[in-house]
Amino acid sequence: MNSESGEFRHRNLPLLLLQAREHVIARFRPILNAHGITEQQWRIVRALLDTGPLEPREIGLLCRISSPSLAGVLSRMEEIGLIKRKRLDHDQRRLHVSLTPRSRALSARMAPQIEATYRDIEALIGAQFSTRFYEALDELIGALQAREPAAIASE
Amino acid sequence: MNSESGEFRHRNLPLLLLQAREHVIARFRPILNAHGITEQQWRIVRALLDTGPLEPREIGLLCRISSPSLAGVLSRMEEIGLIKRKRLDHDQRRLHVSLTPRSRALSARMAPQIEATYRDIEALIGAQFSTRFYEALDELIGALQAREPAAIASE
DNA sequence: CGATATTCACTAATATATTAGTAATATAGT
DNA sequence: ACTATATTACTAATATATTAGTGAATATCG
16 A cells, blocks of 8 residues: 555665575575485585584574574484584583584585586676675675674674 | 585575675664564564555565465464454455554654664665665576576565 | 682573475366 | 366474573683
8 A cells, every 4th residue: 555655764674685595595495405404404514514613602603593593403413414513621511513424425415516506596697796796795794793783692 | 624625616605695684684683672573573564564465475475484484473463463364355265464553553663763773784884885785686686586496486 | 719700502482484285265178 | 067276375293593591611700
């Protein structure tokens, strides 16, 4: 009825970012499903591949998964043999999470399809736009995390 | 260990988009919490404000909420008086979802704080960058939905 | 050294997401 | 009319998200 509603002059930015992400990940989802791994699990596997062993706290910050969610996700991943967990000797609170031969083999099998999908996307949007878009995302994230409003853990 | 891992040449684009969205919505979350409304509920209220009454199917496409999730979300929203649901006369399968005086009053109270937050963000990233970033998101979404891979409902 | 505060992974309860499937209604083609 | 198919909102089961809070371990400070 009121397509100008008056109340809001700005477009819904979080929704736009969500929509953009949905359109991108829609192209990867079939690959993840075919290999029986969830989005969160894959995010963690890829982070560990790129960075090496991490602690849950670091995984949460990197992959944007909250501590309570992480507890269940990591527990299930250990159960199906995608990761292993090991207490640190000098600090019994902390934990080391690392990949297993199985998850390394899995990502080796997935890598070609993932990379092909990135090439598809780049073909659609153009290499130049692609580069500038990554830069824009980095700039946005950098600007927003430089001056956080409250105590929102994000670095 | 292996910070070059070799397997992946492209950065994790869905993760970057997720991180960007998290940094943005982190500034709105305190407002939503203060008014006792969840992210999904607010997305729906704002969509209805902008567009007028919608059917669940349309809400799902617009707000990127799946049909099963929507069932629970709408049910809870009706229970607390944020929306009302009404069957269509000429098609008993379909449904009209519309706002209530209560949700209109709520968004009127929230609007100033929401708008102020957008101004804060724009001040941080710059008006020019802001404009170009919105355009880039539109372009990305447009390019990706123009040639969908499979039958992924998205417009 | 000892009391206090902080950090860390985790649990509990509820909300939402995902995948598969269902019943009711509507439409298309015969 | 009639069968087959499509569409719509929904349920069931499991996974993940969110908010609050816990116990164990460590760090900090008096």
